[in-house]
Amino acid sequence: AQSVTQLDSQVPVFEEAPVELRCNYSSSVSVYLFWYVQYPNQGLQLLLKYLSGSTLVKGINGFEAEFNKSQTSFHLRKPSVHISDTAEYFCAVSGGGATNKLIFGTGTLLAVQP
């Protein structure tokens, strides 16, 4: 079974500063990893995903993440955040296959301050 840990429930950061949101996973099989963003009272939007290949994954809105198998991590980064990036961010893991469940971490609230 897979699981995901997001250690930071909230990350405050000033506008235009860099940010890293941490995600660690555990799995006994190969994994697919995802980062989603959720704005209040809305569904989820995919930021990026790692399926295979290059460990550095670039996503939308200037976000990127690096898959580190030895550290079982998939941290999300952005070099310069905007006020509009304020939202809840979820890391998720799947074992692959169409019927495999997508398991979410507890989420990290990114709070960008002016």
Place this chain on the structure above:
Amino acid sequence: GAVVSQHPSWVICKSGTSVKIECRSLDFQATTMFWYRQFPKQSLMLMATSNEGSKATYEQGVEKDKFLINHASLTLSTLTVTSAHPEDSSFYICSFSTRGEGYGYTFGSGTRLTVV
């Protein structure tokens, strides 16, 4: 890209009544759909996996008689909350997975259920 339409976006119902939430894949035939619930300021908890033409698989602790899932076609899955109570008030989100190079999960916009 894959699009999922979820309705209604919000609903208020009286305690004891039933509520049906629909989830449609607009441009993809979804063989597997997933239903999640999300309490305020919490993560998404998987409730069940819905397979087209067969019974849904429920996660531990989810009452199958209370949360009825029907996935009768490749484009439609429904979640019915039966005899709703205030503690069922939550945000419900559907999702389906896609295969191949575009492997991933697409989510509906969610349904805010309030039971009064």
